[in-house]
Amino acid sequence: MREETNKIEKIKKVSHVAMIFTRISKILGIVSLIIALVCGMSCIVISLQVDDEINQMIEQHMDDSGFYTEPIMSIEIFGIEMDLTEMGIMDTENMEWGMLMGIYCLFIAIPVFLLVITLHFVEKVFHEIWYSDSPFRPQLLKNLIAPFVLLTVMTASNSLFFGAVVGISFWCVYCILDYGCELQKMSDETL
DSSP: OHHHHHHHHHHHHHHHHHHHHHHHHHHHHHHHHHHHHHHHHHHHHHHHHHHHHHHHHHHTTBOTTSOBSSOOOEEEETTEEEEOTTOOSOOOTTOOHHHHHHHHHHHHHHHHHHHHHHHHHHHHHHHHHHHSSOSOOHHHHHHHHHHHHHHHHHHHHHOHHHHHHHHHHHHHHHHHHHHHHHHHHHHHHHO
């Protein structure tokens, strides 16, 4: 019995450390999400003013065929110098640079948002383990479903094979924890 108590105490300590780490990661994710959203919306809002200036500067350095007549090292807009040495050959006529950067920042916010949601549920799991007498609680299983599904979907969006492997692995872990909950329930009923 003493050995079982020691193991549960170790699990609680590890869960507490993991909960703190997850909380810090979630806060950093929220800050990153806010930065991405603010940058994206700012770029879109000011794109009407900036796009014309960028297009004029780029077109001054191009001939009729779309090739650069002289290397464009950088341009300066609102006192901010932007390095353009790797732009290559492109048609820049009526290109909406600010709008593109804004949309890019908003698209970056989507996976960051999913990560924050995942970290929120993982933090709840660690919190539940830290405060409970046993890590085998039905509430813990409910809190694990969302991160398991989100992580499986995010993995499957990159690779269907690895997404399937991750999904099956998470399902096995879920079934093991579910069985542990059943054993815990039977143990509690016998006492």
